[in-house]
Amino acid sequence: MSDKNKIWLALAASFLLTCLGAFYLPVEFRVYAITVAGAVRAEGPITPSTPFEYCPSASMDNPTTLKVFLATYNRTNTTAYDFDLFSIQNGHKVNVYHEQFSASGVADNQFHSFNIPPGAYPPKTASGAGSRPFCFSLTSKDATNQNALTVILNQNSEPIFEVWRQGTLGDLIEKTWLQKEWNTGKALGYGVFIICFTAQLFFCVYILFSMNEKKQ
Numbered sequence: 001m002s003d004k005n006k007i008w009l010a011l012a013a014s015f016l017l018t019c020l021g022a023f024y025l026p027v028e029f030r031v032y033a034i035t036v037a038g039a040v041r042a043e044g045p046i047t048p049s050t051p052f053e054y055c056p057s058a059s060m061d062n063p064t065t066l067k068v069f070l071a072t073y074n075r076t077n078t079t080a081y082d083f084d085l086f087s088i089q090n091g092h093k094v095n096v097y098h099e100q101f102s103a104s105g106v107a108d109n110q111f112h113s114f115n116i117p118p119g120a121y122p123p124k125t126a127s128g129a130g131s132r133p134f135c136f137s138l139t140s141k142d143a144t145n146q147n148a149l150t151v152i153l154n155q156n157s158e159p160i161f162e163v164w165r166q167g168t169l170g171d172l173i174e175k176t177w178l179q180k181e182w183n184t185g186k187a188l189g190y191g192v193f194i195i196c197f198t199a200q201l202f203f204c205v206y207i208l209f210s211m212n213e214k215k216q
Helices: 003-022 168-173 182-215
Strands: 026-034 052-054 065-071 080-089 094-104 108-113 131-137 150-153 161-168
Touching: 065 131
Parallel strands: none
Antiparallel strands: 026 161, 052 131, 065 108, 065 150, 065 161, 080 094, 080 131
């Protein structure tokens, strides 16, 4: 095999491996978002008598992070809170993830992240796993109006939150079908491909020019 053929074979193999690797890079990808839409307001203190619960009009599978926009009323709160992620099946709540956290670790007017173990949602059913409508709640057993967090709502009275999923880019492209979805994953996939292709093309042109210069 000539040196020229060896170079072309190496370039083809490098290009193929680079593109395949790019589509399987682990990435965190936002698949569902309800964000600020005009004026915002606070839901009110989340206390034992006023828990917070919300069920978006969408289904999802395999979320790994849910970020909720919380506020502290510009003070340091010390009460304990419970975060629960669940679905509704046959009129009953099916809890799939629970996390207890302290209000002292929540920043004012910022997204607070809840990390969900991969594969925890949706729950298994008799017919196997599948996308399910999801809900989440924030509750406290000892919060008071003077020692409590609140959720910030947009002008549509929806809590400001985001759902993220960790996985491979190829997998995420197929599953970003949710209502109000973000197409960042698909754009990132195309972007990585174009970058790889451009880099390989530039390298090929450089090699060809180098070979021509040697001949001269």
